Amino acid sequence: MGCCTGSAFTPAPAAALDPLQRVNYTFGMVLGVDDFSQEHAYLAARDERALRETIGYGVITGLGVSAPKPASSSEGQQVRVAPGLALTPDGHLVGVAAEQCANLQTWLDAEKAKDATTATRPTVYVLLRFAEASGSPVPIPGEPCRDESALSADARIADSFALDFAWAPPDASEDLALRAVVAWIRGIKVRSTGPAGQTLASFQADVERGLREAITTAWGDPRQSTPGMPAAATPALPEPSQVSLPAPPKELQIPRAEVAAYYAAAFEVWTRLLRGGFMAHHGPVPAAEPVAERALLLAAIDLKLGADGTRPVRMLGRPQLLHLRLLQEWLLRDGSQDAPREAHYVLGKGDDELDHAQDLLADFASKDHAMTRIDIVPDTTDGGSGNKARIVPAVKWPGGGAGGGPDYYGPAMTQPIPVADGGTGQAVAPGTGALLVGRAASGTTPARFELGMLAGAALTKPVGPSPNILVDATTAAPTIRLDTVQDIGPGASPDFAGLDLTGDLTVGGNASVTGNLSVDGELVLGEPLSSLLATDDKGVVIAARPWDGDEAALAAGTPPPFVYAPGEKAPVRIEDGGTGLAARPAEMQVLIGVKGATARGGDYALATLVNGKNTEVSLTQLSRGGGLELSINASGGGTATQVVAAGNASSPPSLTAVPAGNVVTINTVQPLHPAAQPRFNRLNLTAPPLNDGNIPPLGWDPATNEIVRTVPRPTAGGDPGQWRVRYVRSLDEWRVTDEDHVLVGVVPGRLSMPDLRRGGISEGRVIVIKATPNAPVGIVNLDIGTINLDGAASITAIAATQMDPPQWLVIGRS
Structure with a gap:
């Protein structure tokens, strides 16, 4: 039949779908594809609007x-x-x-x-x-002039x-605006009463202006973002904690008695005035933009x-x-962070909402106070018993012991602070050089402070050791008389047992020092000497000579004294802190004491560290930071240390250690390798691995008291409504299990259907095998023989285990 022209047998174009219309089902109506498509479009759009808007x-x-x-x-x-x-x-x-x-x-x-x-x-x-x-x-039924693909x-x-x-x-307009709206409304303070002249209408107008300013300040104008704009021009992954939002004005407040109405008015600004504008890019209400x-x-x-x-x-x-x-x-748990109702509060200004609050303003406004005190008073709040601490005004001390206590001291008092309370007891300002001098108690007069002066005087000199300054406070107190033990004026000649000078000492005549002479400054002895100094047996400073190794001269005390200096003929003796050796050590040599040939004791000798029977000694140059590392390895030879597994009769060990000679064999009580079948009294799995779909689950067999693999029974009622898809990505994955429904080939291969006579596959198990253009597959063990799938072909087979013999039946091909 030739190709038709004109309008004969030409199908009508698909009707445009309107998401706001649903099909009006009427008896006798003929339903077509457009009706079902329209019904689906209405239901889908309704669900999308409900999810998106709510x-x-x-x-x-x-x-x-x-x-x-x-x-x-x-x-x-x-x-x-x-x-x-x-x-x-x-x-x-x-x-x-x-x-x-x-x-x-x-x-x-x-x-x-x-x-x-x-x-x-x-x-x-x-x-x-x-x-x-x-x-x-x-x-589907064909139409004239259509190829096979149609x-x-x-x-x-x-x-x-x-x-x-x-x-x-x-575009994140709505999300960014919503963050700013919530943060700004949260900042409005709730007070006992609202500001004068504020109405619900004026409050709502202020909220609208504030929210628009907050959104623009935090993110700019999110509605101005354009698809395809540079990344730096559009804020990505915003973090509100890092954005500075303008705070609501202080005069904008919510009265506590009307908090629900005021919050509702604030939220209405977002739902009625702002949200629709920021949702314009998302649709579909009022209408989706061309670039939604x-x-x-x-x-x-x-x-x-x-x-x-x-x-x-x-x-x-x-x-x-x-x-x-x-x-x-979250809301139910929030109460755990509230303070308990019976807690006591201290407020600068009272609040009727806090029943147990102490109003400091009311308690102290009429009191003449500068400080407070804590009184312990009985507490019967909410039926309780015991005491509580209460802050009350302290009493200013009036002097003379009146007024009781506790009290405090403040300016312009009638009495000075007494000595017993840490004061001076004086109300007179001191003169230049005056001191507070303590006076002992006398009769009924307690010990006290009085203002006195220091005066110089010639007191009787003591005999023998004495302090540097003599003090006489026994007469005419509170004047204190001071006198040095001897005259120390410029023309005096005082005597001292010792003299320490940290600076220069210039002596015009002879200096005779009978005690110690300590000089911290420079000491010049005539012409500078070019050698080390020493003193002879008469105390005369002379030049010392370097040590020449002459032990006999040293023992005889031959003057002058010897000193050690670099490059001497003999090494430093052991008695003087040296080693007594002048030879340089070789590698791996150490200083070791040996028995000496004289009665003075042992000497040092150089000995070399060598390997022993069971010990290996090595000296290694360190790569990081330089230096050497001495290693002594004593692991070889000897008898092996016995290894004992921990445990007792009530709790047997999990490992068994058997020493035999130099070998210690450690073995578990039962095999634990992957192919083993260990038995346990109880097994706790705190983090079991994920099941990839090909591993049968575990179950408990009460007859044998064992954990066994189980195969789930087919779901009652047949097809559960959603089949599992498994993608075959390697040759060893071309296999069929009772868990499979749909196998899609990603790599070519050959699939051998399981032998139903051996079990493992449920009656009626439906398997769909689909090849892809680059992954043909050959399938064997089917009731119609071998099938080769290529391109995008697929077959559907069902397990007929009740047939004789059981076999896989092909029930569909494409």
């Missing part, structure tokens, strides 16, 4: 981003995104079921090829979007996702390498959603 958007769980250091210089930078769930700005719930990986370097190379200026950009962003994936094609259509459309790199972050924002920011990656060779990944500050259960627990 909840918001952001990361709900997971979706961590990492950029691990490449294993080698030739390997490109990988970026990994962990599984998780998010609500995107366009209202879609997007789930990532498995970890995703992309090569950032490949993307950067492609971007540089298109635009060389991208090489200077500092940051790249990871974005998440909603996407749809179709599959499961089925045949004879089938996808029977299913799956919700999926798309992960992308981008140079600019997505649908991407969610997951992370920002710095392209400059860090110190550890990795690229820093920043996720803090990305939009996130806290679920209601968490917020409920």
